Amino acid sequence: MQFMAFDYGPYTRGTARRGDGVDYDVFRRQPLSPGGLRCLRHLCDLCHPHDLLVAPAHTEPTDTAILTRWIYEKDWHREALAKVLTAHNVPTGTPPATAAPCRIGRRGRRGPARWALRHGVSGDDATAIRMTWGAINEWMTHSCYHRLVLREEHPVLTHVLHRVTSLEMRHAAYYAGQAHDRLAHSARVRRLTRFALRHFWAPADAARMPRVETSHLMRYLLADEAGWQEIRQLDDRIERLPGLAGLGLVRRALRRYGVVDPSTRRA
Structure with missing residues (x-):
């Protein structure tokens, strides 16, 4: 699989926030399932650029322009999902009140920037870890959106999530391209990145969300x-x-939440 170079120009010149035009009242007449709505509540809370905000500043103007725009786009994603939740009379902005506190220990407690600072990793090494971590998180989120579309089979939700994922995959393309180039350049970076992911990565921003919700x-x-x-x-x-x-990585992480491969159960 080739990781294509990210085209900065058209992306930074485009419009980050588009008109909505979605009839969210449809959800009042055709609501999502309780399980799907709970997933959407979780995914809405993920639409906050925590790792972008704590990341070290980049020296390349193109990087700064892209990351700044992502913060704007992430907020648009959160706003669109929040409108779906509002149509169901579901509040947003705080973790679900019925959820148990998060007890995940050290694993997954830190984003890539905090992990790097704690372990004395800096400069290009830290950036490589953050780019790889970011690509994986974007891919994971896209998979969750895709599965939610298939589970709910709701035409308006499908429309909203397709618009969201069209932007998310551009974020992933940037991260993945940067990660590939930096990992290919240095054996040290590859070792550090593999160690960080193996021991500290967790799915769906488990550090901030109650374990029961991630599960x-x-x-x-x-x-x-x-x-x-x-x-x-x-x-x-x-x-x-x-x-x-x-x-x-992801298969091992899911097992920590009691999710096992169905083919293994049959065996």
């Missing part, structure tokens, strides 16, 4: 055979990055 998201969207097929494809994509072959 629901994983089980509802990914626990069946179709969901595991999505995860196999995601792990394959991750393992095409230099130095990450055989990592099995």
Whole structure:
């Protein structure tokens, strides 16, 4: 698989926020399932650029322009999903009141920038870890959106999420291209990145969300055979990055939430 160079020019000149034109009142007449709505509540809370805001400043003007625009786009994503939730009379902005506190220990507690600072990793090494981490998070979120579309089969939700994912995949393309180039350049970077992912990465921003909510998201969207097929494809994509072959990152993470491969259960 080739990681294509990201085209900066058209992206930075485009319009980050487009007119909505969605009839959100449709959800009052045709609501989502309770399980799907709970997943959407979680995904809405993920639409906050925490790692972008704590990332070290970049020296390249193109990087700064792109990351600044992402903050704007992430807010648009959050706003669109919040409108769907509002149509269901579901509040946004705070974790669900019924959720148990998050107890995930050290694993997943830190984003890539905080992990790098804690372990004395800086400069290009830290940037490589953050770019790889970012690509994986974007791919994972896209997989969750895709599975939610298939589970709910709601035409308006499908329209909203397709618009969101069209932007998210451009974010992923930038991250992946940067990650590939930086990992390919240095064996040290590959070792550090693999270690950071293996020991500290967790799905769906588990550091900020109650464990019970992350567990629901994983089980509802990914626990069946179709969901595991999505995860196999995601792990394959991750393992095409230099130095990450055989990592099995997402599959191992899901097992910590009690989500196991259906084919393994049958065996």
